[in-house]
Amino acid sequence: MSTTEDIKKGLAGVVVDYTAVSKVNPETNSLLYRGYPVQDLAASKSFEEVALLLWTGELPSESELTEFSAFERANRALDPRVKAAIDLLPTDCHPMDVGRTAVSVIGANHAEAENSSPEAELRKAKELFAAFPAVVAYDQRRRRGQELVAPREDLDYSSNFLWMSFGEEAAPEVVDAFRVSMVLYAEHSFNASTFTARVITSTLSDLHSAVTGAIGALKGPLHGGANEAVMHTFDEIGIDKNESRKDAAVRAKAWMEDALAQKKKVMGFGHRVYKHGDSRVPTMKAALDKMIEHYGRSEMLGLYDGLESAMDEAKAIKPNLDYPAGPTYHLMGFDTEMFTPIFIAARITGWTAHIFEQRASNALIRPLSAYNGPEQRAL
Numbered sequence: 001m002s003t004t005e006d007i008k009k010g011l012a013g014v015v016v017d018y019t020a021v022s023k024v025n026p027e028t029n030s031l032l033y034r035g036y037p038v039q040d041l042a043a044s045k046s047f048e049e050v051a052l053l054l055w056t057g058e059l060p061s062e063s064e065l066t067e068f069s070a071f072e073r074a075n076r077a078l079d080p081r082v083k084a085a086i087d088l089l090p091t092d093c094h095p096m097d098v099g100r101t102a103v104s105v106i107g108a109n110h111a112e113a114e115n116s117s118p119e120a121e122l123r124k125a126k127e128l129f130a131a132f133p134a135v136v137a138y139d140q141r142r143r144r145g146q147e148l149v150a151p152r153e154d155l156d157y158s159s160n161f162l163w164m165s166f167g168e169e170a171a172p173e174v175v176d177a178f179r180v181s182m183v184l185y186a187e188h189s190f191n192a193s194t195f196t197a198r199v200i201t202s203t204l205s206d207l208h209s210a211v212t213g214a215i216g217a218l219k220g221p222l223h224g225g226a227n228e229a230v231m232h233t234f235d236e237i238g239i240d241k242n243e244s245r246k247d248a249a250v251r252a253k254a255w256m257e258d259a260l261a262q263k264k265k266v267m268g269f270g271h272r273v274y275k276h277g278d279s280r281v282p283t284m285k286a287a288l289d290k291m292i293e294h295y296g297r298s299e300m301l302g303l304y305d306g307l308e309s310a311m312d313e314a315k316a317i318k319p320n321l322d323y324p325a326g327p328t329y330h331l332m333g334f335d336t337e338m339f340t341p342i343f344i345a346a347r348i349t350g351w352t353a354h355i356f357e358q359r360a361s362n363a364l365i366r367p368l369s370a371y372n373g374p375e376q377r378a379l
Contacts, residue, residue, distance in 0.1 A: 107208020137164035187350030229267035230326035252306025268323035
């Protein structure tokens, strides 16, 4: 068997192509979308503006944003065929299975499914952007025994997402925290799900197939599922609304010290790309702080601080975006299993931007392997 190959497990350190969509600037440790620091975009831009930036390379003019907003609002309703497919799925399956199935059904029924022209691809991306929040919202509601809530065209993307999920208008600070999370989750270069989308696209498959495959990759706890795992950690420690921030921090720190002593994998910390901490965390943590203040839940901050400090003292490992995002979604009222489907809604923008880029300069992605099985032998 071969033992001389230089294997890059997980493709670590392997540069496979160029991208103009995003990068992490090592000099500033900032994630850039088309050159703009994501923290600056999250501070002042709507998610709709960021979507257009990722797709087209530039922030939209006022007229371009107005046109896209009208298109997005007109395409929000849950397609009856998609709803029927969702209703066939058990309520105890993972919501990521529902998201994956919904995108596949949308693609199978799309009149331009096999049209891969740039114009058609952009239309399909915009339609998927508009349609997917209804999938997430309805799936959460049906699991709770609640009815579908129709979208409202008078609300922006983030406000409407929350409206369809909970059937009531969210407070402005909640809407803004949700908007921030969507901007921060929108794109992150050649991560596992994005690379999956590009591999599928490289075969000249269709956009919806590429997004469906990306959802499958995102489901895993080593990728998108980490935000759910963070909340499961909080639940395991125990959330007591009447507990002080200080007491919660003490319990969380003790839990983390015990988990590390047992060599448990604790999700929400560390990142393959960032060596000095995830640049998105301060912005998301500020949004979490606002939600803690809004809902009067100081014990959540205690749990957060206790886990973070214990991990830093023991391993000097910093949190990643999933760590503050999970508790933020929890405080908003989302069920834990819905966190990663929300991630889909955000990352549809980045995935489709990469699909456009892959298709525009395509080469079939087909790496080699080093065989280490038995040599040829006779039957």
